[in-house]
Amino acid sequence: MYDLLIKGGRVCDGSGLPSYLGDVAVQNGRIAEVGRVDGGAERVIDAGGLAVSPGFIDFHTHLDAQLLWDPIATSSCWHGITTVIPGNCGLTLAPCRPQDRESTLGSFVRVEAMPLQVLKSAVNWEWETFPEYLNRLDGKLGVNVAALVGHCALRQYVMGDAACEREATDDEIERMKNILKESMRAGAIGFSTNQNPVHMRSDGRPIPSRLAAKREILELAGVLGDLSRGSVQISVGTPGIAVPAEEAVAWFNRIAARAGRPVVWQSIAHRWDQPSLYRQLLDLAEKGQAEGVPSYPLCNARLFNNRFNLKNAQVFDDLPTWKETLFKPLDARIERFRDPELRMKLRSEAVENNFRSRFSRRWDLVYMIKAASAKNKPLERKSVAEIAALQGKEVIDAFLDLSLEEGLETMFQTSSTNGDESAVAEILRSPHTLVGQSDAGAHLIYDAGYGYATRFLGHWIRERNVMGLEEGVRKLTSMVASIFGLHDRGLIRPGMAADLVLFDPDTVGDSEPEMVSDLPGGEKRLVQKAKGIQMTLVNGEVLTEAGKHSGALPGRVLGKR
Numbered sequence: 001m002y003d004l005l006i007k008g009g010r011v012c013d014g015s016g017l018p019s020y021l022g023d024v025a026v027q028n029g030r031i032a033e034v035g036r037v038d039g040g041a042e043r044v045i046d047a048g049g050l051a052v053s054p055g056f057i058d059f060h061t062h063l064d065a066q067l068l069w070d071p072i073a074t075s076s077c078w079h080g081i082t083t084v085i086p087g088n089c090g091l092t093l094a095p096c097r098p099q100d101r102e103s104t105l106g107s108f109v110r111v112e113a114m115p116l117q118v119l120k121s122a123v124n125w126e127w128e129t130f131p132e133y134l135n136r137l138d139g140k141l142g143v144n145v146a147a148l149v150g151h152c153a154l155r156q157y158v159m160g161d162a163a164c165e166r167e168a169t170d171d172e173i174e175r176m177k178n179i180l181k182e183s184m185r186a187g188a189i190g191f192s193t194n195q196n197p198v199h200m201r202s203d204g205r206p207i208p209s210r211l212a213a214k215r216e217i218l219e220l221a222g223v224l225g226d227l228s229r230g231s232v233q234i235s236v237g238t239p240g241i242a243v244p245a246e247e248a249v250a251w252f253n254r255i256a257a258r259a260g261r262p263v264v265w266q267s268i269a270h271r272w273d274q275p276s277l278y279r280q281l282l283d284l285a286e287k288g289q290a291e292g293v294p295s296y297p298l299c300n301a302r303l304f305n306n307r308f309n310l311k312n313a314q315v316f317d318d319l320p321t322w323k324e325t326l327f328k329p330l331d332a333r334i335e336r337f338r339d340p341e342l343r344m345k346l347r348s349e350a351v352e353n354n355f356r357s358r359f360s361r362r363w364d365l366v367y368m369i370k371a372a373s374a375k376n377k378p379l380e381r382k383s384v385a386e387i388a389a390l391q392g393k394e395v396i397d398a399f400l401d402l403s404l405e406e407g408l409e410t411m412f413q414t415s416s417t418n419g420d421e422s423a424v425a426e427i428l429r430s431p432h433t434l435v436g437q438s439d440a441g442a443h444l445i446y447d448a449g450y451g452y453a454t455r456f457l458g459h460w461i462r463e464r465n466v467m468g469l470e471e472g473v474r475k476l477t478s479m480v481a482s483i484f485g486l487h488d489r490g491l492i493r494p495g496m497a498a499d500l501v502l503f504d505p506d507t508v509g510d511s512e513p514e515m516v517s518d519l520p521g522g523e524k525r526l527v528q529k530a531k532g533i534q535m536t537l538v539n540g541e542v543l544t545e546a547g548k549h550s551g552a553l554p555g556r557v558l559g560k561r
């Protein structure tokens, strides 16, 4: 008698092999049998018409705090995610001494844009060490958690506020190494570090990991090498922008070679201001991997949307006349937008010119998303290029006339990153990239990236056909599990943990984010629902069914011994 029997689904087992019609039996939290399975079960689930795949593993989250009040990790769990990895970008809530709590939260507030009052009220500091933090989570989780140790927390713990001021001494490095080792032994799955030059705490000081010398990072990565366990996650800002591309990738590869452990680096995306950078980075990633270095770039299946109107727009800041105009008071701004001579200048910069700019000059990719007047509602969701064609106008006139007519309140949307679909398809299709950069739990009111997996399966695989479903599932499951050392996850095989997702390949997709007020204290955040995700199972128990939480809390801290 099995606990659960999933009958007649299309099994995409996570390996990338062709899928097959079959059954999956679950017993004691693990996969018991796969293939044609007869025999009784407590519950039989008809998976006819659905794909059955390993649960997706979201490896780039900032859910460290949210998991304390939201054990099922919404919105991630609605998108087929069964395991989340918090502790990215050098930031964790442990280890942390009582006197450092404020500055630790300050990094999350500033770098990850979480409201301070929410963190202060909901983080109750029942821990000091990393093992204590893991104990606080374990037994109270809906999804599985596999946690990285953040370099900022390690530094602050050992060096106090000097962590934001200077390099560490040999003795301090030694102490950090010991704490990292202890955390790894207690169940951490790796270490994260962050030298992004724009990342600051809310007190205006650099986050501690920015002050680390290369030697310190190599020594800490070496701890993972000594243990033969764990992965390193690193960000130095955009390679090719913050640091020359070759230098950045050579550094990531050096860490990976020195420690003999996987390094996951941030990131490859298409940018309008450096349109061939992504290809250079893909080549560099391929070269490193060909040399035998376990160094993997991450990338994202979604574009980074800018929503703006001409009252608050920043997307034109690289264009001098636009910038000058958009910094004028409202009346003067309106006057300038009306002025035919100035319009010629604006047109030349935003339509014709060729100098580098984060703005794409692709007016077919600038969408009007919200009209401020009922009259213009029918134009919503059309691109400015389409609107111009409908009205028989030049794009610049269509854009400015519409905004002027609505007091500059018309909302538009465009993308400075990943806006070129053919480039993004090339990045996603590359065998060298990891897909997923959800930043779940961060940037709560600006952007919602929870749905990278459903977007990948729906938009990129079904609609754009960038790869087969099986290969896509492999990228979301066993590839991630392998790199992060989650060796009993990511595949549907007897003996593996029964983390599963049942979805409809014909409808799976991500929904538009919506603003809700469900944070502690009623604060606002964006949530994102999914389409076509029928069920998720975590450790053999149903976690969500048709988008609803079952009430069960079957998740665990992975790696704990």
Ligand SMILES: [Zn+2]
Pocket (backbone or CB within 6 Å): 060, 061, 062, 088, 089, 439
């Ligand atoms: Zn991050």
